[in-house]
Amino acid sequence: MPDAYEWLSLIAVQQLERGDITEVTAHGRTFAVYDTAAGITVSDARCPHAGANLCLGYFDGKSVECPLHQGLFNATTGAALAAPATRPLKMIESRVQNHTVMIKIARPL
Secondary structure, three states: OOOOEEEEEEEEHHHOOOOOEEEEEEOOEEEEEEEEOOEEEEEEOEOOOOOOEHHHOEEOOOEEEOOOOOOEEEOOOOOEEEOOOOOOOOEEOEEEEOOEEEEEEEOOO
16 A cells, blocks of 8 residues: 655755744645754644744744734644644644755645
8 A cells, every 4th residue: 555645845954044934835835944943843834823824923943923913832842832822733744854854745645
């Protein structure tokens, strides 16, 4: 049975905003790529509370604050850390390979 997921290239590491959030639109979606103190992580760019673009939020190297209502999320785990955010941020499985950030997504049917 073939794997239901595939790894897709998202952005070259050298194109990232160092120590910050980089907005990347690819594969029909918008992603937030975080250069965290613990490494590079990727999430959906939209806040699960009200849909604001998290790439415009404040980032301290560990957490991202939503620019709309100041909900706070852990940029590594996606955990909601401060109200009004109650649902976790949708994190995307990612890895760095050959100096490129890659994401794991479902294969089209």
